[in-house]
Amino acid sequence: MTQPFPFSAIVGQDDMKLAMILTAIDPSIGGVLVFGDRGTGKSTAVRALAGLLPPIDQVASCPVNSASTEACPDWAELSDTSIVSRPTPVVDLPLGVTEDRVLGALDIERALTRGEKAFQPGLLARANRGYLYIDEVNLLEDHIVDLLLDVAQSGENLVEREGLSIRHDARFVMVGSGNPEEGELRPQLLDRFGLSVEVRSPTTIDDRVEVIRRRDNYDRDPAGFCAKWQAEDAKIRADILAARSQLDQITTDEAALIRCAQLCSALGSDGLRGELTLLRTARALAAFDKADTVSMDHIRRIAAIALHHRLRRDPLDEVGSSLRVLRALDALDTPDTTDDAESPAP
Amino acid sequence: MTDLPTGWDRLGLVLDCFLSDPQGLGGIWLRLRHGPVREAVQNLLADLPRKICPIHPNLEDRALFGGPDLAAMLADGQTRTTPGLAAKSSMFVLNRAECATPRFAARLTQMMDQRTHSIIALDEGCDGDDTPPTALTERMAFFVDLNPVSLRDLHPLLISPDCKPAEIDDQQVQALVQTAAELGVSSLRPVTFAVRAARILAGRDGRRQVTDADLRAAAALVLGHRSLPEDAPDIQDSSPPDQNDTNPDNDPAEAQTPDPRDLEDQLVAAAQTALPPDLLAQLAAGHRQRKTGASQGSGDRLRHNRRGRPKPSRPGRLSAGKQIDIPATLRAAAPWQKLRQRPAHTHLALRSSDLRIKSFENRSDRLLIFAVDASGSSAMARLNEAKGAVEILLAQAYARRDHVALVAFRKDRADLLLPPTRSLLQARKRLSALPGGGGTPLASGLHRALIEAQQAQHHGLTPSLILLTDGRANVALDGAGDRQAAQQQSNSMATAIANARLSAIVIDTARRQSPHLQELAHHMQATYLPLQLADAAGISTAVGGILDASG
Numbered sequence: 001m002t003q004p005f006p007f008s009a010i011v012g013q014d015d016m017k018l019a020m021i022l023t024a025i026d027p028s029i030g031g032v033l034v035f036g037d038r039g040t041g042k043s044t045a046v047r048a049l050a051g052l053l054p055p056i057d058q059v060a061s062c063p064v065n066s067a068s069t070e071a072c073p074d075w076a077e078l079s080d081t082s083i084v085s086r087p088t089p090v091v092d093l094p095l096g097v098t099e100d101r102v103l104g105a106l107d108i109e110r111a112l113t114r115g116e117k118a119f120q121p122g123l124l125a126r127a128n129r130g131y132l133y134i135d136e137v138n139l140l141e142d143h144i145v146d147l148l149l150d151v152a153q154s155g156e157n158l159v160e161r162e163g164l165s166i167r168h169d170a171r172f173v174m175v176g177s178g179n180p181e182e183g184e185l186r187p188q189l190l191d192r193f194g195l196s197v198e199v200r201s202p203t204t205i206d207d208r209v210e211v212i213r214r215r216d217n218y219d220r221d222p223a224g225f226c227a228k229w230q231a232e233d234a235k236i237r238a239d240i241l242a243a244r245s246q247l248d249q250i251t252t253d254e255a256a257l258i259r260c261a262q263l264c265s266a267l268g269s270d271g272l273r274g275e276l277t278l279l280r281t282a283r284a285l286a287a288f289d290k291a292d293t294v295s296m297d298h299i300r301r302i303a304a305i306a307l308h309h310r311l312r313r314d315p316l317d318e319v320g321s322s323l324r325v326l327r328a329l330d331a332l333d334t335p336d337t338t339d340d341a342e343s344p345a346p
Numbered sequence: 347m348t349d350l351p352t353g354w355d356r357l358g359l360v361l362d363c364f365l366s367d368p369q370g371l372g373g374i375w376l377r378l379r380h381g382p383v384r385e386a387v388q389n390l391l392a393d394l395p396r397k398i399c400p401i402h403p404n405l406e407d408r409a410l411f412g413g414p415d416l417a418a419m420l421a422d423g424q425t426r427t428t429p430g431l432a433a434k435s436s437m438f439v440l441n442r443a444e445c446a447t448p449r450f451a452a453r454l455t456q457m458m459d460q461r462t463h464s465i466i467a468l469d470e471g472c473d474g475d476d477t478p479p480t481a482l483t484e485r486m487a488f489f490v491d492l493n494p495v496s497l498r499d500l501h502p503l504l505i506s507p508d509c510k511p512a513e514i515d516d517q518q519v520q521a522l523v524q525t526a527a528e529l530g531v532s533s534l535r536p537v538t539f540a541v542r543a544a545r546i547l548a549g550r551d552g553r554r555q556v557t558d559a560d561l562r563a564a565a566a567l568v569l570g571h572r573s574l575p576e577d578a579p580d581i582q583d584s585s586p587p588d589q590n591d592t593n594p595d596n597d598p599a600e601a602q603t604p605d606p607r608d609l610e611d612q613l614v615a616a617a618q619t620a621l622p623p624d625l626l627a628q629l630a631a632g633h634r635q636r637k638t639g640a641s642q643g644s645g646d647r648l649r650h651n652r653r654g655r656p657k658p659s660r661p662g663r664l665s666a667g668k669q670i671d672i673p674a675t676l677r678a679a680a681p682w683q684k685l686r687q688r689p690a691h692t693h694l695a696l697r698s699s700d701l702r703i704k705s706f707e708n709r710s711d712r713l714l715i716f717a718v719d720a721s722g723s724s725a726m727a728r729l730n731e732a733k734g735a736v737e738i739l740l741a742q743a744y745a746r747r748d749h750v751a752l753v754a755f756r757k758d759r760a761d762l763l764l765p766p767t768r769s770l771l772q773a774r775k776r777l778s779a780l781p782g783g784g785g786t787p788l789a790s791g792l793h794r795a796l797i798e799a800q801q802a803q804h805h806g807l808t809p810s811l812i813l814l815t816d817g818r819a820n821v822a823l824d825g826a827g828d829r830q831a832a833q834q835q836s837n838s839m840a841t842a843i844a845n846a847r848l849s850a851i852v853i854d855t856a857r858r859q860s861p862h863l864q865e866l867a868h869h870m871q872a873t874y875l876p877l878q879l880a881d882a883a884g885i886s887t888a889v890g891g892i893l894d895a896s897g
Contacts, residue, residue: 038484039533043459094456095449100673108673111680112694135456136481139448163681180769201532208523208534213516215538219370 003222007048008232010041011211012202018285019195019305020049021236023173025243026284029277030194031152031174033137033185033309040199041211042177046090046133049175051226052233053088054241056129060084063121064128064168073168075119089130091123091172093148095139102147103159104166119166124157127172137176138185145189148174152192194277195302196309198322243287250283256294259332263303266328269310278306296333303329350566353495357387358503360488360567363546365396365507368437368464370542373486375443375478377469382497384468390503391439391466398466399435403446410453436463443467443478451479458485487539489571512548514541514556525565531572540568659702674702713749713766713807714739717795718777719815719855720756721786729782732814732855736777739812744770749807751798752776755791757784758825762794766802785827788819788866789835792843799848810849813872816856817863833862840869851875 010017019032034042058065059072060080066072069081093102104122111117123132132148134140151157157170176193178185190196202208218225257279264274282298289298304322311324351359357376364371378384391398401410412430431438440446440454446467457463467478467486477483519541526537544564548556659671661678679700686695716736720729736752743750750773752764763776792813799809819832843850850872854863859876867874 037532038480039535041534047459092456095452106677106680108676108680112676112683115680115684117681136448136452139452201534205520205523205527208527208537209516209520211534212519212523212537212541215534216514216519216541219538219542 003226004047004051005044005215005218006226006229006233007045007052008236009214009218009225009229010045010048011207011214013041013045013199015197015305016042016045016199018302019197020045020175021240021288022281022284022302023175023194024049024053024240025288026247026280027171027173029173029280029284030192031176033190033193033196034175034177034199035180035196036177036199037201038179040201042199043135046131046135046175046177049131050087050090052237052240053090053131054237055085055087057083057085058129064125064170065089065130066169067129071169073166075166075168077118089126089128091127091130091132093123093132093134093140095136095141097123097144099144099147102144103157105159105161106164117163119159119164121168122157124151124170124172125168128168128170130172132172132174134174134176136178137189138178138180142186145186149189149192190309191273193309195281195305197305239288242290243284246287246290247283249292250286251293252279252283253293256282256296256299259296259299262332263299263325263328264307266332267307267311267325269307274307274310278303281306300329350563353492354499354501354503356567357390357490357492358505360490361390361394361503361505362507362550363543363567364464364466364488365394365505366509366546366550367511367542368396369461371464371487371539372458373465373467373482374488374490375467375469375483375486376490376492377471378492378495379470383492383495383500384470386500387468387492388439390505394505395507396437397435398437398439399431400439400441401431402441403443403450405431405450407453432457432463438463438465440465440467440478441470443469443482444471446478446482448479448481451482455481455485484533484535487536487543487568509546509549509552511542511545512553512556512560514545514548518544518556518558518561521561522565522569526569529569529572531569536568536572540564543568659704661699662701662703671702671704675700678702711747711749711807713751713799713802713809714743715751715753715795715798715802715809715811717753717755717760717791717811717813717815718780719786719788719791719813720754720780720782720784721816722756722783729780729855732853733777733780735814735853735855736812737774740770740773749802751802753791753794753798754780755787755794756782758787758790758821760787760790760794762798766798766805766807785821786815786819787821787823787825787832788815788817789823789832789839790821791815792836792839793823796839796843796846796848799843800846810851811843811872812851812853813870814853814855815863817854817860817866818856819862837866837869840866840872844869844871 007017016032016034019034023029023032034045036042056065056067058067059069059078060082061076061078062069062072063076064073065086068083069078072078100122102122102124104120104125107116107118107120109120134148151170152172152174155169155171157166157168159166174193176185176189202211214225260275260278260282264272264278267274278299279294281302282294285298285302286292286294291298304325307325308322350356360374364374376387378387407413408428408430410430411432412428418426418428438454446454454463454465458465465482465486467482469478471477483489522540522544523537526534526540531537541564544556544560547563548554548560551560553560659674675696676694679694679696682697682700683695686697716739718732718736740750742748747768749766749768750764750770751762751766752773754761754763763780764773767773795811795813799811802809819836820827820829822828822831823835850867850870852863852867852870852872852874854860854874854876856863856876864874
């Protein structure tokens, strides 16, 4: 396979890039949903992400990419227990994939040839500690969606079939992309994505020309083009790693917590998942900005991507819900004085 | 290159370009029906220097990507795998591309995105509504409609795909970007293709620099069929486009007139020269065929309706009409092989208890076809109430994940405003843009709805019809203002709907209950529901009840 298009060479699409970087910093944010028209660079960005992510250390022969031999599942037959550094897995989940393929199933081949009952790990095993990419996620079969929801929630894949009783870790960041014109996503699944971004084609001619130019250069000489952007990518990668190590040191003051809660209650988002995501995302952004504490500005910058898909939605509502999030923020901000003092709850 | 060849010669040109850079250009979408021309095309493709592997939309994953070869493994007990077609060939001819499911297309597009494979899609769709999934066609540079080509146009084509792509300068790239923007092509993928095509076209003629003629040709070949004046998004503004459905006769001048956006004059001039001369003719041709494009994705989805959840296979006996689930059967048998097998006997030992039978829980999606009377007699106020009623139902449809389609009838005709879709936003947009006035061609409206319902049934949906009218049919099927004929025709159309076993509801929007409509509902074997008696909630419960009973 050829080298993927460099992440830093993607023109514009700042929301999408930021969202992906933030989930790379803190995987517990819980995935990114990218909705937008065709040809806006959705797939390109996800595949580029694969090239950007820092490598992980894992047991060489572990089917679920475990970090240490103790963490490997007991059914795994480890032929090589040395720790190696591998690229973060980014696993494609194609449409029309079967349940067996996702969860894993009895290894027919071995059962037939050797008469052994062995587990053949599925895509979820391969995606452990990495990314699971679902293109056209809104077209995915419902029963597969249900499976994914279960596993994404528990972080563990349980297989009880054909006399197998297997469990293994399946912690992954779901990245979904789709075209909203082709169908809506089920609300249950929508809520499961931490962040959601809407992408559009670049709107100015200059940007569009730049996209075409870079793409053309990449196509003519992928290796040379990637080499040119390598430094930029490396910088982002270093920033991600730095942010990861800083994440624990970020403090969140009371005012920020209150603001998150106020915002969510003003918008009427269901459950507490909204607040948690908002907070985690703001913290990841603060870490990425090399700040010590979460500021109102951090919250403002990620409020739309963290919340707009969680609003109780009027299916016929035409105005973008991102706008509603920003309006709610503005409404909360107005009683504020110019300094960052927090107004009492209304 | 100013006069671009058409038909058969265009195929030659396109093939020539495509084969110069198959991975970069993605593919060719050929529209042609079964016949001698198709055979000629297939012979042509078979004779190409590149090996092109034919595939069809029902190809299984194992055939495409390879996998364990069960037959060989059973035969000799060794681990065997077969390489898939993907490993054998890097270029596919996809036959019957219009039948490709979105999920099959997803597999192909994955390969196309990784630039390992390219595809020539043969699309045998006959009328506008059958096209390959847009995910696929979007990734193919060229489109050639070979249906107008007749047998005597055929002649041997000389394909010599060997050229060095020429250079293109920034201004020329800009011109292509601009052209695409003006044509309403919002995706950037086609522009990439156009750039490549221009470079190859120039290289083909031995030039080292792309000329304006190359740009024109590339724009016509790559962008021409994608331009869609109907919902051209405004590139500068990025606000959602206004749906301008009432203007199906796309005025070619519109496409070419530069919008008064604050673009540099020079760019506009460059873009204007980049507009190929025969693009406008193409617009007209392309428009008809792309008309269903707006909701194409869902259209495809409908055709390949959810087949319901596959339930776990069950142990059972094989009998007629049952499908054996081979993998499950093998899985059931596999653990016992050691026990069952005598030494030196390596064949699979199956017992009847191992047999697993496939079972599916078939559940068809529902389609609500709204036939809305927008005539003058329905008057503005009533029309708005009708729209309100439809919106309530749309919200319900959303909750139930039903598909909706919208047929409106006024003056002398009925139009399908919205092909079946799940995108309710679109349904609402079209509805609110619906103008009123004119006669009541009730029969035409019913006819259109019936056609739509039957098509939906072919696609595996369960259609239901919801008719909103005040019932005074006064325009006959042929558009003449003959009240009596109109009544008669609408009644017989109603009977036809009843015969087609469509569940239907007639919502009477008139101020007084209309005996005509009650009669019509009787013919249709539909439930009659006067709107003035029903408030929003009433409609919901009534419709919900009827649908649940029918579905």
